[in-house]
Amino acid sequence: MTGARTRGRPTVPVATLSRVLTVAALLGVVGLLPWLSGRDPALSILRARSAEQDPTPEALEAVRRDLGLADGPVAILLRWVGGVLHGDFGTSWNTGRDVLPSTLAALGVSATLLACAALVAVPVAAALVAPALRAGVTGAPRRTSGFAAAALTATPEFLLASIGVVVGSLYLSLPSYGWTGPQSAILPALALGLPAGGLVGRLLADSVSSASTEHWVVTWSAAGIDRRRTALAVLRRAAAAVTPQIGLVAVAVLGGAVAVEQVFAVPGLGRTMLGDARSQDLPALQADVLVLLVVGVIVGIVTTAARRALLGASVHDDAVPVPAARFVRRRRHAAIPVATALGILAIVLVGLPRDPYAATTAKYAPPSSAAPFGTDASGRDVLARVAHGAATTIGTSAAVLLAAVVVGVVLGCAPRLFVGPIEVSNAAPPVVTGVLVASIQGPSAGAAALAVLLVSWAPLAAHTAALAAEVRSRPYVVIMPSLGASRSRILLGTVLPAVVPTVVRHALLRLPGVALALAALGFLGLGPTPPSPDWGLVLADGVAAVERAPWVAAAPLLSLILLSVTAVAASSLAGRPGRRTTPVTSSPVSNSAVPTP
Structure with a gap:
């Protein structure tokens, strides 16, 4: 036991160091962006502040002097990092205001939109998982055809958003632009939730089909355990495998809903980040990226903990069965x-x-x-x-x-x-x-x-x-x-x-x-x-x-x-999994890996 603990100690610092170095590298790239792009950052800021002012050498020099651009990108980046350590994320190059309040406000809008999209995605995913779960506990595990999931995940969010603008404004009397209240989230949530639900549902349905082939499901069935309890156990076992993927989808929706936010003029984090990048408002862009990365890391930690909780004491990381189920090819499926x-x-x-x-x-x-x-x-x-x-x-x-x-x-x-x-x-x-x-x-x-x-x-x-x-x-x-x-x-x-x-x-x-x-x-x-x-x-x-x-x-x-x-x-x-009564595994499934009914 002591040796295991000794071997396990370095893993936490390695993971932490990996996160810190990666975030530092990305923030460094963001900090160097105005110079890597080959464009004069003073010119971009001048145009963002006033499109009518001529970019004369005097005007550009005034911008450089005002923002300290003459110090160079490294000095600016180090100055920003020092401010962040003291809780100061800097001021916007375009507006002259603190960037953190506007970034957090945009994050709040995106988080609200994500929650509303989840209300759409969850029932969509449940509808796609139900056939696989029903088949798994009745002795005929299979992967779903996935046609509905394919159609949902193949439909671009921005196309759904554009259709939503037309339908919402002409037929449903719903607000199609801006962020004025709960009703403003309905159409964007549909545009984001339908494809996300299709993707999550498809991944979870495949995981349910795989979990249904494990030997403990046969044991429960032979012991006469209620099918509802078996279904819940299979769902829990399957959810553990795709929980990290669900977290990835959530973060992707949170920061990647730029097109939907553009169509509906929603002041979310993705749209704000896109605008800051185009105008080369470096302090605001750095704050946007840092906040999004922190959220991504937190979601990663939470999903890892949720996966371990779902696996529980009887099905844990050190005793999880992964049977190599026999896969049967059928010509009719090739059609x-x-x-x-x-x-x-x-x-x-x-x-x-x-x-x-x-x-x-x-x-x-x-x-x-x-x-x-x-x-x-x-x-x-x-x-x-x-x-x-x-x-x-x-x-x-x-x-x-x-x-x-x-x-x-x-x-x-x-x-x-x-x-x-x-x-x-x-x-x-x-x-x-x-x-x-x-x-x-x-x-x-x-x-x-x-x-x-x-x-x-x-x-x-x-x-x-x-x-x-x-x-x-x-x-x-x-x-x-x-x-x-x-x-x-x-x-x-x-x-x-x-x-x-x-x-x-x-x-x-x-x-x-x-x-x-x-x-x-x-x-x-x-x-x-x-x-x-x-x-x-x-x-x-x-x-x-x-x-x-x-x-x-x-x-x-x-x-x-x-x-x-x-x-x-x-x-x-x-x-394609064969019949559950004759699975082929590379090794026996240990008793510690069988959930206790």
């Missing part, structure tokens, strides 16, 4: 991804011969034989633009996801060492990293891909860490060092083969999310630039005319849904 993939292929083959840039007919022409998906605001063929954009959008998404899997698996195998980058990467949503990367490189497809990659690996790394911990707790793995197996042999020969297939299936589920993140950056002008037929730009055109010409947005939305269904179905096809 789903094949059909949806053929749908995307048909769109591409029919649209590729068409010109995506030429104005061939009238503006906003409805679908016809000449233009099956109609035309956009410039009279361009929407089918041609969607088809030509498919190669770049899907190809870029797949490349980003592949890189995210590699990075996530590698860093997830050392979670305590990389806990800081994992938490920070998730706390910085794609839009925020998109702003930072675009400020340095300029808006482009490559910059958008890099921005999405910087945050996409974090959920996969967290999932890898959780799965690796469970695999290492198997009895036959615990005893391997005593038999002479080295750490590298255990990792490469036992842990990774058991973890990687599940992480890859998780990554496939996130393919639509990566495509949506790229689309959101294009929508906000942080990705490919017009007239590129990128799906994000096509969606941006459709959002602007969603009431007048809904077919412009419908075409890329249909493509995203087909892509999402293909990814979900392919994930299910990659591994």
